[in-house]
Amino acid sequence: MLRYLARRLAASALILIGVSVITFALTFLIPADPVRMIAGRSASPQAVENIRHQLGLDKPIPVQYANYVIKLAQGDLGRSYVQKTEVSRLIESRLPATLLLMAGAIFFEILIGLPAGILAATQRGRLLDRGVMIFSFAGVSTPQFVVGLLLLYVFANLLGWFPLSGFGTLGHLVLPALTLGIAGGGWYSRMMRSSMVEVLRHDYIRTARAKGLSGPKVVLVHGLRNAILPVVAMIGLDIGIFMSGAVVVESVFGWPGIGQLAWLAIQRIDIPIIMGVTLVAAVAIVIGNLIADLTAPLIDPRIRLR
Amino acid sequence: MKSNALRGAVSALVLAFALSHGGPALAQEGGFGGQMVVTYKDDISTFDPAIGYDWQNWSMIKSLFDGLMDYKPGTTELIPDLAESYTISEDGLVYTFKLRPGVKFHNGRDLTATDIKYSIERSVNPETQSPGQGFFWQIKGFDEMASGGAQELSGITTPDDGTVVIELSQPDATFLQIVAINFAFAVPREEIEKYGLDFGRNPVGTGAYKMTEWALGQRVVFERNADYFRDDAPHLDKIIFEVGQDPSVALLRLKRGEVDVLGDGIPPANFLQEKNDPANKGLIVEGELLHTGYITLNTTEAPFDNKLVRQAVNMAIDKEKVLRIVNGRGVVANQPLPPAMPAYDTAFEGYPYDPAKAKELLAEAGYGDGFETELYAMNTDPNPRIAQSFQQDLAAIGIKAEIKALAQATVIDAGGQGAAPMLWSGGMAWIADYPDPSNFYGPILGCGGAVPGGWNWAKYCNEEIDALAAKADGMAGDDQADARIQMWSEIYNKIMDDAPWVPVFNEVRFAMHTARIGGKDIFFADPIHIPVHYEYVYAKDAE
Numbered sequence: 041m042l043r044y045l046a047r048r049l050a051a052s053a054l055i056l057i058g059v060s061v062i063t064f065a066l067t068f069l070i071p072a073d074p075v076r077m078i079a080g081r082s083a084s085p086q087a088v089e090n091i092r093h094q095l096g097l098d099k100p101i102p103v104q105y106a107n108y109v110i111k112l113a114q115g116d117l118g119r120s121y122v123q124k125t126e127v128s129r130l131i132e133s134r135l136p137a138t139l140l141l142m143a144g145a146i147f148f149e150i151l152i153g154l155p156a157g158i159l160a161a162t163q164r165g166r167l168l169d170r171g172v173m174i175f176s177f178a179g180v181s182t183p184q185f186v187v188g189l190l191l192l193y194v195f196a197n198l199l200g201w202f203p204l205s206g207f208g209t210l211g212h213l214v215l216p217a218l219t220l221g222i223a224g225g226g227w228y229s230r231m232m233r234s235s236m237v238e239v240l241r242h243d244y245i246r247t248a249r250a251k252g253l254s255g256p257k258v259v260l261v262h263g264l265r266n267a268i269l270p271v272v273a274m275i276g277l278d279i280g281i282f283m284s285g286a287v288v289v290e291s292v293f294g295w296p297g298i299g300q301l302a303w304l305a306i307q308r309i310d311i312p313i314i315m316g317v318t319l320v321a322a323v324a325i326v327i328g329n330l331i332a333d334l335t336a337p338l339i340d341p342r343i344r345l346r
Numbered sequence: 347m348k349s350n351a352l353r354g355a356v357s358a359l360v361l362a363f364a365l366s367h368g369g370p371a372l373a374q375e376g377g378f379g380g381q382m383v384v385t386y387k388d389d390i391s392t393f394d395p396a397i398g399y400d401w402q403n404w405s406m407i408k409s410l411f412d413g414l415m416d417y418k419p420g421t422t423e424l425i426p427d428l429a430e431s432y433t434i435s436e437d438g439l440v441y442t443f444k445l446r447p448g449v450k451f452h453n454g455r456d457l458t459a460t461d462i463k464y465s466i467e468r469s470v471n472p473e474t475q476s477p478g479q480g481f482f483w484q485i486k487g488f489d490e491m492a493s494g495g496a497q498e499l500s501g502i503t504t505p506d507d508g509t510v511v512i513e514l515s516q517p518d519a520t521f522l523q524i525v526a527i528n529f530a531f532a533v534p535r536e537e538i539e540k541y542g543l544d545f546g547r548n549p550v551g552t553g554a555y556k557m558t559e560w561a562l563g564q565r566v567v568f569e570r571n572a573d574y575f576r577d578d579a580p581h582l583d584k585i586i587f588e589v590g591q592d593p594s595v596a597l598l599r600l601k602r603g604e605v606d607v608l609g610d611g612i613p614p615a616n617f618l619q620e621k622n623d624p625a626n627k628g629l630i631v632e633g634e635l636l637h638t639g640y641i642t643l644n645t646t647e648a649p650f651d652n653k654l655v656r657q658a659v660n661m662a663i664d665k666e667k668v669l670r671i672v673n674g675r676g677v678v679a680n681q682p683l684p685p686a687m688p689a690y691d692t693a694f695e696g697y698p699y700d701p702a703k704a705k706e707l708l709a710e711a712g713y714g715d716g717f718e719t720e721l722y723a724m725n726t727d728p729n730p731r732i733a734q735s736f737q738q739d740l741a742a743i744g745i746k747a748e749i750k751a752l753a754q755a756t757v758i759d760a761g762g763q764g765a766a767p768m769l770w771s772g773g774m775a776w777i778a779d780y781p782d783p784s785n786f787y788g789p790i791l792g793c794g795g796a797v798p799g800g801w802n803w804a805k806y807c808n809e810e811i812d813a814l815a816a817k818a819d820g821m822a823g824d825d826q827a828d829a830r831i832q833m834w835s836e837i838y839n840k841i842m843d844d845a846p847w848v849p850v851f852n853e854v855r856f857a858m859h860t861a862r863i864g865g866k867d868i869f870f871a872d873p874i875h876i877p878v879h880y881e882y883v884y885a886k887d888a889e
Contacts, residue, residue, distance in 0.1 A: 084794075204595055
């Protein structure tokens with residue numbers, strides 16, 4: 041177990057180095073000059089070169105990368121080109137909202153996805169199965185801003201059950217989390233259904249049934265535990281994805297998450313922020329996957345981590 | 347713009363204003379107290395007056411800080427602000443400002459002359475990386491300090507705590523506008539030293555409001571500065587800026603009374619519906635921006651190095667059609683200057699929309715069969731649709747233009763590098779830094795801007811006109827003001843003869859506010875305090 045963990049952590053470090061190199065290199069492919077964006081439209085060529093020099097952007101790219109990594113090792117993500125604020129502080133300020141939305145979204149994904157998937161699997165081929173699958177298909181394929189605006193219009197504007205926009209109370213969280221949950225829940229239900237269908241074919245299920253256990257008990261006790269693993273892996277992935285922000289949902293609901301920060305930074309070519317957000321997201325994806333893998337043996341004791 | 351021509355050829359001038367405490371009654375309409383909520387889509391980048399240079403924080407910074415000069419609310423007329431009076435030497439080279447006594451920073455300290463000197467020098471200091479550095483080119487000692495050689499501007503001296511003397515290296519008729527610009531606003535040295543680069547998030551100024559809260563990505567709160575030196579402002583006790591708000595959702599919230607002012611304006615998709623809704627009567631305010639939307643034609647490369655071709659394109663573009671695309675939110679432009687700018691020539695007729703004549707001109711230029719070219723435009727609505735409209739117009743006279751719809755920074759880069767034969771400026775067009783005709787010349791039409799990376803995307807450089815512009819800006823005398831404005835009108839007429847641009851339209855801004863918030867219409871569409879003059883709007887439900 042410990043050896044497994046050590047090996048995974050070492051691999052993760054390599055992945056992070058790779059991500060940082062690629063992101064860093066990509067920022068140089070942007071056909072626009074960040075220094076020009078800082079210097080403003082009235083700057084003289086001399087002023088532009090001065091800023092380029094101060095930021096160290098006149099050095100060769102490998103040297104710039106080395107400087108970045110040295111600072112990174114000291115926990116310094118640098119300062120925003122445009123806002124001059126420390127990137128770590130900008131990300132930190134967005135963290136509570138991002139984590140909250142992640143938790144809320146995963147909650148709704150499970151709440152919607154698991155029951156729907158289980159129901160569809162047990163009713164395979166029947167009307168209910170088809171109905172659930174059509175809904176999940178619609179949930180997956182409807183653009184999030186459509187779902188978001190629809191929920192917002194009905195439940196916030198017409199019915200007034202939730203606030204229209206913003207962050208702060210649990211009421212603010214429901215609609216954005218639900219919007220993400222509907223899309224993710226669609227995936228979860230399809231995954232759950234196919235996994236459950238597979239499990240329900242096994243001999244031990246027949247044995248359990250033969251023992252005289254009730255239908256729901258067979259499915260929930262014997263079936264679910266075996267069928268849920270792919271969903272757990274998916275939750276692990278979702279942790280990483282939501283950590284890099286849910287740009288569309290955040291902007292519809294005025295949610296102060298990391299996605300809005302990243303989106304604005306991309307528009308302003310604020311490279312330190314783009315780098316910082318990418319790295320945080322990469323770390324989150326790695327950790328999310330690790331958690332999913334570590335949880336697997338707890339659910340299914342047959343799995344051994346080596 | 348920078349030229350030594352005409353040094354000393356400026357006539358005598360002594361100007362003195364003496365204004366009593368509080369200044370003249372500028373805007374006595376409306377009560378005091380109460381609060382309002384303003385929404386924006388994007389987070390605010392910074393409140394540091396030496397750094398902030400976007401349309402969103404421009405007016406907010408004006409509410410937190412002050413400069414020697416300001417503008418009469420709702421107008422482009424200069425008035426003394428932190429200065430109580432000023433005199434200009436006969437040769438136009440020495441400006442002496444007497445400071446208004448008793449002005450305090452938000453931290454309680456009295457403003458002194460050294461603060462003014464420090465603040466301007468901070469913007470010029472290369473370490474500050476201020477986008478406003480170049481505005482101070484005319485102050486003596488600028489080159490030495492901007493290059494990192496000198497630690498101060500030799501041209502600024504402070505004989506006593508209440509007097510600032512600024513000496514110029516050459517006369518500049520726009521200099522009073524320069525000391526009214528955000529980059530010249532007074533900041534307290536001790537707070538800059540305390541916060542360092544984080545000053546932009548912890549602003550301390552002398553302005554009508556002080557910032558009391560900033561939850562990054564969520565909310566900024568301004569509260570009344572009880573020590574503010576004007577008695578007639580600000581009207582509101584508190585302004586809450588909510589950021590990260592989608593404009594369509596903000597509109598819904600405005601209708602429910604949760605939001606008072608839409609900082610980003612009415613969303614384009616809702617514009618006609620809201621404008622025609624009788625319930626919104628008096629709540630939608632129309633105001634002219636100091637803005638021109640234009641197509642630049644790269645004058646250094648064929649075929650646009652041929653004046654006849656450029657004139658032909660000017661006659662080929664149907665500008666009325668573009669106005670329909672933007673739902674009528676603008677007026678047709680025929681010259682670089684917007685109508686609200688001094689020196690705008692109302693008699694100038696410009697190029698008519700005449701495709702037949704345009705075709706003749708093309709034939710005369712030797713392009714009777716037309717040619718192929720590229721049209722760069724920003725990729726956000728409505729700019730691609732506007733570019734398509736141009737594409738059709740050009741096709742009608744035989745020009746095949748391929749549209750390159752790209753991200754803003756990429757388009758700016760292509761324009762700066764001279765890589766764009768045609769470029770539609772929508773989404774990144776020039777909005778004036780200060781209300782003077784020279785501001786529409788130097789960086790975007792003058793030789794100084796026609797360098798790699800510069801904003802003169804037409805790469806237009808006419809040295810004769812550059813000399814005229816320098817001459818006009820050397821006319822710093824008060825008695826020369828009219829002649830100078832006249833001269834600028836002629837300069838722009840000459841430029842239009844060369845036709846490096848196709849001026850298309852001047853944007854008209856439509857602001858919307860709740861019935862609870864009052865104030866002259868112009869305060870919601872102020873030419874200087876874009877988009878709202880936060881100090882002079884008021885809450886009707888306040889005592």
